[in-house]
Amino acid sequence: MADLHSTFTEFNDCIRLNSTKKNQLKTSRSSVRTDIRTYFSNNRDKHTVSFKGQGSYMMNTTIEPLSKEFDIDDGVYIFGKEEDKPSVQTAHNWIYDAVKNRTSSEPLDKNTCVRVIYKNDYHVDLPIYYVFDRSEDQYTFLDEPPLLAHKSKGWIESDPYKFKLWFDEQAKDRPQLKRIVRYLKAWSNKKQQDNNSLKFPSGMIFTILASENYHSDERDDISLLETLKAIQKKIDNNKFFTNYSCYRPTTDTSENLLEKYSASTTKSNFLDALDSFIKSGDQAIELESKKDACAKWQKHLGDRFPCSNITDDESKSSAKQFSQVESILIDNRSA
Template sequence: MADLHSTFTEFDGTIRLPSQKKDTLRGSRNSIRKDIKKYFDEKRDKHTVSFKGQGSYMMNTTIKPISSEYDLDDGVYIFGKEEDRPNVQTAHNWIFNAVKNRTSSESLDKNTCVRVIYKSDYHVDLPIYYKTDNSNDEYALDDEIPELAHLSKGWIQSDPYAFKKWFDEQAKSRSQLKRIVRYLKAWSDKKQNDNFSLRFPSGMVFTILASNYLVENERDDISLLETLKSIQSNIDNTRFNFASYECFRPTVDKNENLLDRYSADTTKSNFLNALDSFIKSGEQAIELQSKKDACAKWQKHLGNRFPCLSINEDKSNSSARVFSSPDQLSFDNKSA
């Protein structure tokens, strides 16, 4: 059986956020924070502001995108009395005005955040929260649930920092988890880069699924395959009678099924078929004797960045095994 653990760890080194880029993102984030603090110091008498990092950057699961931009999320927390709470558009306006001159690109006011765009291939999203209990500890988990300024829904409870703390606990004793999350994100990125109309679940969904259904193994290739199979057996209700197409948040809102957003017939079938195809390729790869042949199986799903060229072996080890029922993707007819 072909052991590709070292190939997977090499792939992880290729796709994970480089330290130099991480420093660049951190520097831009800190500059934006200074702009916002200055704006509040000069223009807001009844409110103060602080920040909490959130998202994949803080959880160390960011991957290098194939063709899209890096995304950094930094929560902006406005503190004030309940009677001084602004409407959501006003809160967005404050942050937009504070950062609008930070770069030469025009900032965007989106439903859930203000976005600062950097031309060097990344952007910083600034979701805006309101709280009455001011905590100066950026790393503390407060009792009061923050409320997000959502332009279409109003003020809604949301606590992404609590999610970050939850994931930290999940990964504390399972060092393999973050690598598996990055592999799943790389798979999603590759599939959507191949077909821009294809809609896969979010990185948060893959993070939760990997955390809930991780199967640890000393080899990353086996761990990934068994984790994919565990995910499938729990969410693919088209193939398994006792599965439920569900992925609930572990934090607020715990009643929200995040897969509901991806439940349209075509979206759901494309995702579940792609998952099934990935699993079949992984099963074939594990059984092959040739590392190069096994690598090619994984590469079809993880992309050309998966380092098959670095594998050296005697051609006599190449497998001639023929699979009588190659798995198919329903949306593009590519073999596994």
């Protein structure tokens, strides 16, 4: 059987966020934080501000998107008394005003964040939270979780840092899990590049599904395939007696994150793509030729999946050895 573990780890090195880009994003994040601190120091007497990184950057599962446009999420935490809590739009306006001169591009005031756009093909997303009380530990909060300023839903409970802590525990001593998450994100990125109208689940959903259905193996190709099969058994209710659902392990635990991807066509396209990925993986594992197996994976993971360096010397050697044994048997029978 074709063992492509080394090819997968090479692919991981290709798609993961490199140190140069990571430092660039970190520097930009630091500059944005300085702008916001300065704004609050000069304009807000009843509020203080702090920050916590969140999302794939903090969990070390970021991939280089095919569009080349990186992003980083940095939570802005506004602290103040309950009676001094601003409206959601006012909170957005504060952050917008704080960062509006950071780059030459005008910030975007999105539904759940303010986005600072940099010309070097990346942006910093700033979700805004309000906290009534603060413990001595800056990473935990007393009583209730932070409130996210959501422009269409109002102030809603949300605690992305606890999600990070949850994933850190899942990935503890299991570096392979982070690679599996990156492979799933690369698959999703490739599929959506091929079809702009295709709507795949978010990176958070893939992170949860991978963590809850992770199958460890010394080979990444087998680990990915078995994890995909476990995910399918959990969510594909067309084939199994199961529910099409994925619940957040932290606030809000009652939210089915797959609900927004449950429209008939959206759901069907995703589950069909998942099934096709699994079938190709099964075929790849069983093939003798590494080149042929690599082509099966590359179909779903894209041209960045490194097949060009693969030679079939081992397969040819095996075939040659078999031919020699067969020849000896024939000669012996002839004798």
